Amino acid sequence: MTTAAQDAQLLARVVEGDHDAFNQIMRNHEDRVFSVCLRLMGNREQALDATQETFLTTFRKAAQFKGNSALGTWIYRIAVNTCYDQLRKQKRRRTDPMPEHIDPADHAAEDAVEAAALRPDIQRALAAIPRDFRIAIVLSDIEGLGLPAVAEILGVPVGTVKSRVFRGRRLLAAELGNRIQ
Amino acid sequence: MTRASNHGMHEHDRELIAALVEGRLDDESEARALISSSTELREEYEAQKIAYETLRSTIPAKLSESERSALHRDVWTALRAETASRRTPWYSRLAPVAAGLLVVIGVATVFLPGGQDSGGDEAAAPLSADSSTSASTSIAAESEGGEADIDDGETLETTAQSGEEAPADGAAAFSSEAERVREGDFDEGNLETFSYTRTSNAPEIEECVDAAGLRGFRVVATLSETPTPQESATDSTTTTVPAEAAIAVAIPEDADLGTAPVAFVDLGTCEVVYTDE
Numbered sequence: 001m002t003t004a005a006q007d008a009q010l011l012a013r014v015v016e017g018d019h020d021a022f023n024q025i026m027r028n029h030e031d032r033v034f035s036v037c038l039r040l041m042g043n044r045e046q047a048l049d050a051t052q053e054t055f056l057t058t059f060r061k062a063a064q065f066k067g068n069s070a071l072g073t074w075i076y077r078i079a080v081n082t083c084y085d086q087l088r089k090q091k092r093r094r095t096d097p098m099p100e101h102i103d104p105a106d107h108a109a110e111d112a113v114e115a116a117a118l119r120p121d122i123q124r125a126l127a128a129i130p131r132d133f134r135i136a137i138v139l140s141d142i143e144g145l146g147l148p149a150v151a152e153i154l155g156v157p158v159g160t161v162k163s164r165v166f167r168g169r170r171l172l173a174a175e176l177g178n179r180i181q
Numbered sequence: 182m183t184r185a186s187n188h189g190m191h192e193h194d195r196e197l198i199a200a201l202v203e204g205r206l207d208d209e210s211e212a213r214a215l216i217s218s219s220t221e222l223r224e225e226y227e228a229q230k231i232a233y234e235t236l237r238s239t240i241p242a243k244l245s246e247s248e249r250s251a252l253h254r255d256v257w258t259a260l261r262a263e264t265a266s267r268r269t270p271w272y273s274r275l276a277p278v279a280a281g282l283l284v285v286i287g288v289a290t291v292f293l294p295g296g297q298d299s300g301g302d303e304a305a306a307p308l309s310a311d312s313s314t315s316a317s318t319s320i321a322a323e324s325e326g327g328e329a330d331i332d333d334g335e336t337l338e339t340t341a342q343s344g345e346e347a348p349a350d351g352a353a354a355f356s357s358e359a360e361r362v363r364e365g366d367f368d369e370g371n372l373e374t375f376s377y378t379r380t381s382n383a384p385e386i387e388e389c390v391d392a393a394g395l396r397g398f399r400v401v402a403t404l405s406e407t408p409t410p411q412e413s414a415t416d417s418t419t420t421t422v423p424a425e426a427a428i429a430v431a432i433p434e435d436a437d438l439g440t441a442p443v444a445f446v447d448l449g450t451c452e453v454v455y456t457d458e
Binding site: 035059137172 | 199225236244
């Protein structure tokens with residue numbers, strides 16, 4: 001578990017051109033970035049693209065990080081915005097839903113996909129609720145982030161996050177109920 | 182108690198139900214009493230609980246080892262490519278074209294009949310300003326630095342270098358281009374090797390110009406390599422940002438084009454490559 005101070009120090013080293021430091025930042029945050037992107041995009045391949053783009057943006061903007069929030073929060077905010085951008089583009093050229101890419105020769109990949117796979121009914125229910133509610137419950141209930149962190153990532157007040165989580169859960173339950181019926 | 186309603190529910194009730202669902206309450210009696218008080222509240226609690234428990238039971242996704250190494254590889258490949266393209270000045274990408282042009286001109290000068298006597302005049306012809314639709318561009322390419330040969334105001338000359346800095350004579354070339362811009366002579370197809378494309382306020386270009394420290398400037402055109410005829414034919418959907426755009430031409434927002442200082446911004450690096458006094 002990295003502390004905010006360690007993260008800030010790492011980022012300062014990145015700005016100075018230390019590539020190992022950036023690799024370390026990636027290792028610290030890549031799983032969660034990928035997980036958030038996967039829940040938002042519903043597609044492993046697109047989530048990987050978004051994860052890559054997130055870290056490219058992180059590198060490019062490293063010098064702009066002011067340290068007002070935790071590095072992780074800053075990176076997840078970049079991730080959420082990157083996913084939103086990709087979803088907007090995706091809307092323009094509609095693709096098949098959830099073509100999970102599995103290399104049959106790679107058992108580790110297979111296991112990882114399986115472990116991360118949401119039940120299809122949950123994935124569909126998540127996809128059916130508005131984006132603002134979806135991201136709030138993904139960050140809060142799946143990723144287990146506290147409400148203040150979610151608020152920082154989304155750039156909204158904590159009260160708004162509370163409301164979105166509550167309404168998001170209600171909508172998700174309704175969607176799950178509808179699917180069951 | 183706040184009465185901000187949410188589907189008729191008090192905010193306090195909502196908070197209490199959420200806390201009960203998440204197991205954050207030391208004393209649950211108030212919350213339990215609340216949900217027992219009405220069917221609506223009980224249903225709300227049950228819906229919240231189902232959703233919360235379903236989501237909490239979901240394991241956060243992880244990258245597989247192959248995905249992880251591919252991610253690192255791809256990120257560094259992209260970053261190295263970006264760095265390399267920043268280090269390569271836009272004009273150096275034209276080195277092969279320039280070398281080809283020099284060879285053609287050299288061969289033509291030596292072998293064409295009367296080339297020795299009239300070659301100077303013929304060569305100067307396409308460079309003259311008498312045509313409003315075309316002028317040619319000559320480019321001197323030198324792999325280890327050297328001087329570009331500027332001979333009149335109608336010629337954009339570029340020296341390709343392996344180093345990182347623009348050659349000194351690049352300034353003279355841009356200065357003559359600035360003059361051309363002030364004369365309003367930058368309609369599409371004006372040049373053979375480059376073309377100017379009038380542009381609208383494409384946000385990417387405006388942002389790049391802002392990033393170059395030219396806030397308050399407006400982009401009047403972009404300077405780009407002219408696509409080959411084949412590329413032009415397939416690229417029928419030219420938008421505000423030309424695919425080959427290399428340089429934005431900008432002048433101060435309220436300035437008169439005829440007298441404005443002109444700035445050239447490299448759209449690859451968002452840096453000013455030349456500006457008038």
